[in-house]
Amino acid sequence: MSHKYPNLEKPIKIGNVIAKNRIFSAPTGLMGYTSQGHFTLDNRAYFEYKASGGCAVVSMGEAIVHGESGSSHNLQPAMDDITLLPSLTCLAKDIKRHGALANIELSHGGKYGGLVSVGGDRKEGKLAYGPSEEILPDGEHVYEMPVEMIHQLVKYYGQAANMAKRAGFDMVNVHAAHGWLFSQFLSPLQNHRTDEYGGSLENRARFFLEALDEVRRVVGKGFPIESRINGDDFIEGGLNLDDAIELAKLIEDKVDLINVSCGSHEVEKLFIRTHPCMFYEHGCNVYLAAAVKKAVKIPVSCVGGLNDPAQCEEIIASGQADIVELGRALIADPFMPEKTFSGREDEIVPCLRCFECLGNSVEAMSIKCAVNPVIGNELDEKIGCPLPKESRKVLIAGGGPGGMEAALEASERGHKVILCEKDSELGGVLNFAKYVDFKQDLYKFSKSLETRLRKTDTEIRLNTEVTPELIREINPDVTFLAVGSEPITPPIPGIDRENVYSPSDAEKMPLEELGENIVVMGGGLVGCETAIHLGKEGKKVTVVEMRSEVAPDCNCFHKTAINAQLEKYVTVLTDTRIVEITAEGLEGITPDGRKILVKADSMISAVGRRADHQLWEQLKERGFNVQMIGDAVKPSKVTQAIFDGYYSAKYLK
Helix, strand or coil: CCCCCHHHHCCEEECCEEECCCEEEEEECCCCCCCCCCCCHHHHHHHHHHHCCCCCEEEEEEEECCHHHHCCCCCCCECCCHHHHHHHHHHHHHHHCCCCEEEEEEECCHHHHCCCECCECCCCCCCEEECCCEECCCCCEEEECCHHHHHHHHHHHHHHHHHHHHHCCCEEEEEECCCCHHHHHHCCCCCCCCCCCCCCHHHHCHHHHHHHHHHHHHHCCCCCEEEEEECCCCCCCCCCHHHHHHHHHHHCCCCCEEEEECCCCCCHHHHHHHCCCCCCCCCCCHHHHHHHHHHCCCCEEECCCCCCHHHHHHHHHCCCCCEEEECCHHHHCCCHHHHHHCCCHHHCCCCCCCCHHHHHHHHCCCCCCCCCCCCCCHHHHHHCCCCCCCCCEEEEECCCHHHHHHHHHHHHCCCEEEEECCCCCCCHHHHHHHHCHHHHHHHHHHHHHHHHHHCCCCEEECCCCCCHHHHHHHCCCEEEECCCEEECCCCCCCCCCCCEECHHHHHHCCHHHHCCEEEEECCCHHHHHHHHHHHHCCCEEEEECCCCCCCCCCCHHHHHHHHHHHHHHEEEECCCEEEEECCCEEEEECCCCCEEEEECCEEEECCCEEECCHHHHHHHHCCCCEEECHHHCCCCCHHHHHHHHHHHHHCCC
16 A cells, blocks of 8 residues: 555545545536436446545535426436435445445526526526526526525425435535526625625525525534535626635534535636636646635635646645545546555546536537546446457557557457557657647556556557558457558648648647747647647747638537637637648638738648558458557547547457
């Protein structure tokens, strides 16, 4: 047992329970419940998987205390539905069988229970009730919540806590952050009431305090109550840090743990601060918890894009917080606590903060992870796939993410694996991430893959290109082609000029060689991220895109983050067709037919990539057993390469 992280490893008492360490799984909700909002076997397997990796507490997020008025998403568990109890009870058991405490977040959407929200579009016939009456910019009517309704919802919070306790949950978390019900009442920007629930902070907090009192009355003395509050709304006129400190003092004798977050789920630019995107520093929100901790005597937990054990240890050691709550980091690697405490930090799979998980939950009402192929498939993993009856000789062409993932899984399942990489190092396209500040987690992910791979029996051959002759010599049972893709060279006059580079070449070049004025041809994800990197380095960058929008290949949340960075650092020209690259720069035609010249010292061609199927066709013609992985099939994101690599190897017979 490693003791490099004594503070993280130390147990802590919350109410009448003891958490075995200081790493908690922050509340996460799902979209794939039944039409009644009940838990499926898949939902349960997701939370059990998180519990199996060693964290002290697993929190199920966004359980709605009153489904009819408070559901902010299309499908959410409603705690006023007694038929939820059987599956809720099973969920608590699933979490607790692995030694974690089961926690549940009690929430209500407030006005978003009656409005179309980020996670919901089924609001027909519902009225929206918030702290005060308002007409939103889109014409939607929000009604002031009647006092009678406030009193009813206080009772529903108590009933929900009772349901959680009956189901076997060890804790409850009363949600008062992120723009939902209590957050709306606490906000001076949204709460204009003149009765006892508006005006001063004490009055704006009254609804929340009454709900906490009711929850305590129902669950009894000692039963742990956590509450999540905003340390800052990050909206002018909203709740600020000084308000949050005073609020913490108001609830200090009513709860056992205060979790300090920030922002809002329903404001695009704030969502990427609530869940910090890759352009923010890790731990960017911890200072809010640190300020609250100084003002109260009960434990305080922090959130904010944390995924490094050393940083988490320092947060606790320095007294900034008592507990770190990790959301996406424990989706990317639920075994991060176990690896941390057993001296295997180099095997931790880092979260990329790419929003693949949250984006997919909204867009497809399911969950997946860019770096963890098990996410969304936890039940299959729990049921298991029998080990093959006999070992196979597996040849893998390509040492990028897909190839390494395939080699890892094939080796762990007992196959004899030979991985060949034509370059002098593993990593493929991920190696270029080390030159970009906001892609360091992507580079760390590549190194984590390599570290884990080198601990297996895989034979790694660098500087070795796979050819039909090599395959004949090795004579494998199956060959996986994970050879990636190649840049498309568009038929533009002047594209062969010496000052035209690929994104990967540009990222690793000395910045002075690129000059001051740079044009990026292509506004897809790669082009935008390259442009942002160079813009942050002080270059004058222009993205030229023939489509009407940039980054159309991003999930909705990462696109918000991308657009915010482009606005800061890059000039974007959409609906612009490139006609020629000259000695002066790039000539293009605007939508109204005008010819323009964008002066540039260098240009970066990021118009796309294509898969090269030539080797695959050669091998199939010669009768070899060949499967393709990742970009070798079709250029996509790292998510697909990891998924292909893992499952191709897993189901190899």
